[in-house]
Amino acid sequence: KAGVTQTPRYxxxxxxxxxxxxxSPISGHRSVSWYQQxxxxxxxxxxxxxxxxxxxxxxxxxxxxxxxxxxxxxxMNVSTLELGDSALxxxxxxxxxxxEKLFFGSGTQLxxx
Amino acid sequence: xxxxxxxxxxxxxQEGDSAVIKxxxxxxxxxxxxxxxxxxxxxxxxxxxxxxxxxxxxxQRIAVTLNKTAKHFxxxxxxxxxxxxxxxxxxxxGWSTGNQFYFGTGTSLTVIP
Numbered sequence: 001k002a003g004v005t006q007t008p009r010y011x012x013x014x015x016x017x018x019x020x021x022x023x024s025p026i027s028g029h030r031s032v033s034w035y036q037q038x039x040x041x042x043x044x045x046x047x048x049x050x051x052x053x054x055x056x057x058x059x060x061x062x063x064x065x066x067x068x069x070x071x072x073x074x075x076m077n078v079s080t081l082e083l084g085d086s087a088l089x090x091x092x093x094x095x096x097x098x099x100e101k102l103f104f105g106s107g108t109q110l111x112x113x
Numbered sequence: 114x115x116x117x118x119x120x121x122x123x124x125x126x127q128e129g130d131s132a133v134i135k136x137x138x139x140x141x142x143x144x145x146x147x148x149x150x151x152x153x154x155x156x157x158x159x160x161x162x163x164x165x166x167x168x169x170x171x172x173q174r175i176a177v178t179l180n181k182t183a184k185h186f187x188x189x190x191x192x193x194x195x196x197x198x199x200x201x202x203x204x205x206x207g208w209s210t211g212n213q214f215y216f217g218t219g220t221s222l223t224v225i226p
Binding site (some may be wrong): 092 | 147149154155156157158159162166204212213214215216217218219
Protein backbone atom coordinates (compact mmCIF):
# COMPACT_ATOMS: atom_id res chain seq x y z
CA LYS A 1 0.00 0.00 0.00
CA ALA A 2 1.34 3.43 -0.87
CA GLY A 3 1.87 5.79 2.04
CA VAL A 4 0.64 9.32 2.54
CA THR A 5 1.86 11.51 -0.32
CA GLN A 6 2.38 15.24 0.06
CA THR A 7 3.22 17.65 -2.74
CA PRO A 8 5.19 19.71 -3.28
CA ARG A 9 8.11 18.72 -1.08
CA TYR A 10 9.51 22.26 -0.88
CA UNK A 11 8.01 25.69 -1.49
CA UNK A 12 9.46 29.16 -1.37
CA UNK A 13 7.04 32.08 -1.26
CA UNK A 14 7.15 35.75 -0.38
CA UNK A 15 5.09 37.61 2.18
CA UNK A 16 1.55 38.36 1.08
CA UNK A 17 1.33 35.49 -1.37
CA UNK A 18 -0.90 32.49 -0.95
CA UNK A 19 -0.03 28.82 -1.18
CA UNK A 20 -1.85 25.51 -1.66
CA UNK A 21 -0.49 22.22 -0.37
CA UNK A 22 -1.77 18.82 -1.40
CA UNK A 23 -2.14 15.52 0.44
CA SER A 24 -3.15 12.09 -0.83
CA PRO A 25 -4.01 9.74 2.06
CA ILE A 26 -3.48 6.02 2.21
CA SER A 27 -6.06 4.22 0.10
CA GLY A 28 -9.18 3.56 2.18
CA HIS A 29 -8.39 6.20 4.80
CA ARG A 30 -11.18 8.74 5.12
CA SER A 31 -9.74 11.04 7.78
CA VAL A 32 -7.05 13.57 6.92
CA SER A 33 -5.43 15.87 9.48
CA TRP A 34 -2.98 18.70 8.98
CA TYR A 35 -0.23 19.79 11.36
CA GLN A 36 2.27 22.62 11.41
CA GLN A 37 5.72 21.69 12.71
CA UNK A 38 8.20 24.34 13.80
CA UNK A 39 11.41 23.95 15.85
CA UNK A 40 10.07 25.98 18.74
CA UNK A 41 6.42 24.87 18.87
CA UNK A 42 6.59 21.24 17.86
CA UNK A 43 3.52 19.85 16.08
CA UNK A 44 0.43 22.03 16.17
CA UNK A 45 -2.95 20.74 14.98
CA UNK A 46 -4.52 22.73 12.14
CA UNK A 47 -7.67 20.83 11.17
CA UNK A 48 -9.14 17.44 10.40
CA UNK A 49 -11.40 16.43 7.53
CA UNK A 50 -13.60 13.39 7.23
CA UNK A 51 -15.86 12.62 4.26
CA UNK A 52 -15.34 16.11 2.82
CA UNK A 53 -16.37 17.84 6.08
CA UNK A 54 -14.16 19.69 8.51
CA UNK A 55 -14.69 17.84 11.74
CA UNK A 56 -12.23 19.61 13.98
CA UNK A 57 -10.13 22.76 13.93
CA UNK A 58 -7.12 23.94 15.88
CA UNK A 59 -6.29 27.42 17.05
CA UNK A 60 -5.02 29.00 13.84
CA UNK A 61 -6.20 32.19 12.10
CA UNK A 62 -8.70 32.10 9.27
CA UNK A 63 -5.86 32.53 6.75
CA UNK A 64 -5.40 28.78 7.11
CA UNK A 65 -8.10 26.78 5.39
CA UNK A 66 -8.54 23.37 3.89
CA UNK A 67 -10.82 21.10 2.03
CA UNK A 68 -11.26 17.44 1.24
CA UNK A 69 -12.45 15.90 -1.99
CA UNK A 70 -14.67 12.90 -2.57
CA UNK A 71 -11.61 10.67 -3.13
CA UNK A 72 -10.34 11.74 0.36
CA UNK A 73 -7.47 13.79 -1.09
CA UNK A 74 -7.06 17.03 0.80
CA UNK A 75 -5.61 20.46 0.23
CA MET A 76 -4.72 23.20 2.63
CA ASN A 77 -4.42 26.85 1.70
CA VAL A 78 -2.63 29.66 3.45
CA SER A 79 -3.46 33.16 2.27
CA THR A 80 -1.56 36.39 2.87
CA LEU A 81 1.58 34.57 3.94
CA GLU A 82 3.59 35.88 6.87
CA LEU A 83 7.21 35.17 7.77
CA GLY A 84 6.00 33.16 10.78
CA ASP A 85 4.20 30.73 8.50
CA SER A 86 7.54 29.19 7.55
CA ALA A 87 7.28 25.61 8.77
CA LEU A 88 7.00 21.97 7.83
CA UNK A 89 3.36 21.18 7.08
CA UNK A 90 2.47 17.57 7.75
CA UNK A 91 -0.55 15.66 6.61
CA UNK A 92 -1.70 12.52 8.41
CA UNK A 93 -4.37 10.02 7.48
CA UNK A 94 -6.27 7.39 9.42
CA UNK A 95 -9.14 5.08 8.52
CA UNK A 96 -11.83 6.80 10.55
CA UNK A 97 -10.47 9.46 12.83
CA UNK A 98 -8.06 10.68 15.48
CA UNK A 99 -8.67 7.88 17.96
CA GLU A 100 -6.77 5.61 15.61
CA LYS A 101 -3.20 5.39 14.46
CA LEU A 102 -2.08 8.35 12.39
CA PHE A 103 0.08 7.81 9.33
CA PHE A 104 2.10 10.88 8.39
CA GLY A 105 3.45 12.01 5.06
CA SER A 106 6.95 13.46 4.71
CA GLY A 107 5.59 16.99 4.72
CA THR A 108 5.89 20.15 2.68
CA GLN A 109 8.63 22.52 3.79
CA LEU A 110 7.35 26.06 3.30
CA UNK A 111 9.72 29.00 3.45
CA UNK A 112 8.30 32.52 3.43
CA UNK A 113 10.76 35.25 2.50
CA UNK B 114 -6.86 22.83 26.77
CA UNK B 115 -4.52 19.88 27.00
CA UNK B 116 -0.86 20.56 27.68
CA UNK B 117 1.80 17.92 27.04
CA UNK B 118 5.31 18.39 28.41
CA UNK B 119 8.19 16.20 27.31
CA UNK B 120 11.63 15.67 28.87
CA UNK B 121 14.48 15.64 28.17
CA UNK B 122 14.78 17.68 24.99
CA UNK B 123 18.06 15.95 24.10
CA UNK B 124 19.41 12.58 25.18
CA UNK B 125 22.68 10.83 24.36
CA UNK B 126 23.29 7.19 25.27
CA GLN B 127 25.92 4.61 24.49
CA GLU B 128 24.93 1.81 22.16
CA GLY B 129 23.40 -1.01 24.16
CA ASP B 130 22.24 1.21 27.01
CA SER B 131 18.60 2.07 27.74
CA ALA B 132 16.86 5.36 26.98
CA VAL B 133 13.85 6.78 28.81
CA ILE B 134 11.72 9.71 27.67
CA LYS B 135 8.98 11.10 29.89
CA UNK B 136 5.81 13.05 29.18
CA UNK B 137 3.17 14.60 31.37
CA UNK B 138 -0.32 15.70 30.37
CA UNK B 139 -2.90 17.91 31.99
CA UNK B 140 -6.31 16.70 30.76
CA UNK B 141 -7.53 13.79 32.85
CA UNK B 142 -10.01 12.94 30.07
CA UNK B 143 -7.21 12.10 27.61
CA UNK B 144 -7.26 8.40 26.90
CA UNK B 145 -4.92 7.62 24.00
CA UNK B 146 -1.16 8.18 24.06
CA UNK B 147 0.95 7.41 20.98
CA UNK B 148 4.70 7.81 20.51
CA UNK B 149 6.23 8.83 17.20
CA UNK B 150 9.75 8.61 15.80
CA UNK B 151 10.83 11.19 13.26
CA UNK B 152 13.98 10.71 11.22
CA UNK B 153 15.62 13.53 9.32
CA UNK B 154 13.62 14.53 6.25
CA UNK B 155 10.72 12.25 7.06
CA UNK B 156 7.35 12.53 8.72
CA UNK B 157 6.69 11.10 12.19
CA UNK B 158 6.14 7.35 12.32
CA UNK B 159 4.08 5.67 15.02
CA UNK B 160 6.23 3.27 17.04
CA UNK B 161 3.98 2.34 19.96
CA UNK B 162 0.77 3.54 21.59
CA UNK B 163 -1.17 2.93 24.78
CA UNK B 164 -4.72 3.50 25.87
CA UNK B 165 -5.80 4.59 29.32
CA UNK B 166 -7.20 1.20 30.30
CA UNK B 167 -3.69 -0.29 30.10
CA UNK B 168 -0.71 0.43 32.34
CA UNK B 169 2.10 -0.94 30.21
CA UNK B 170 2.67 -2.14 26.67
CA UNK B 171 5.76 -3.70 25.14
CA UNK B 172 6.91 -4.34 21.59
CA GLN B 173 10.34 -5.96 21.37
CA ARG B 174 12.87 -3.35 22.59
CA ILE B 175 10.27 -0.62 23.05
CA ALA B 176 7.86 -0.23 25.95
CA VAL B 177 5.49 2.45 27.15
CA THR B 178 4.14 2.89 30.68
CA LEU B 179 1.18 4.99 31.74
CA ASN B 180 0.35 6.35 35.17
CA LYS B 181 -3.14 7.84 34.95
CA THR B 182 -3.16 9.07 38.52
CA ALA B 183 0.02 11.07 38.07
CA LYS B 184 -0.86 11.89 34.44
CA HIS B 185 2.43 10.84 32.99
CA PHE B 186 3.63 8.29 30.49
CA UNK B 187 7.09 7.17 29.46
CA UNK B 188 8.88 5.57 26.52
CA UNK B 189 11.56 3.01 27.28
CA UNK B 190 14.01 1.80 24.64
CA UNK B 191 16.31 -1.02 25.68
CA UNK B 192 19.51 -2.24 24.00
CA UNK B 193 19.69 0.95 21.94
CA UNK B 194 21.18 0.84 18.45
CA UNK B 195 22.53 3.65 16.24
CA UNK B 196 19.40 3.41 14.07
CA UNK B 197 17.34 4.43 17.09
CA UNK B 198 18.85 7.93 16.72
CA UNK B 199 15.95 10.24 15.82
CA UNK B 200 13.53 12.73 17.34
CA UNK B 201 10.79 11.16 19.44
CA UNK B 202 7.42 12.80 20.12
CA UNK B 203 4.78 11.87 22.63
CA UNK B 204 1.15 12.85 22.13
CA UNK B 205 -2.14 12.79 24.00
CA UNK B 206 -5.61 12.73 22.52
CA GLY B 207 -7.59 15.47 24.27
CA TRP B 208 -11.23 14.49 24.21
CA SER B 209 -12.47 17.36 26.34
CA THR B 210 -10.82 19.95 24.11
CA GLY B 211 -12.08 18.97 20.72
CA ASN B 212 -10.82 15.47 20.05
CA GLN B 213 -7.40 16.47 18.76
CA PHE B 214 -3.85 15.37 19.40
CA TYR B 215 -1.52 17.47 21.51
CA PHE B 216 2.17 16.77 20.98
CA GLY B 217 5.18 17.15 23.19
CA THR B 218 8.05 19.27 21.89
CA GLY B 219 10.22 16.28 21.07
CA THR B 220 13.35 14.52 22.33
CA SER B 221 16.41 14.27 20.10
CA LEU B 222 17.97 10.89 20.88
CA THR B 223 21.55 10.16 19.84
CA VAL B 224 22.92 6.63 20.22
CA ILE B 225 26.71 6.68 20.26
CA PRO B 226 28.33 3.60 18.68
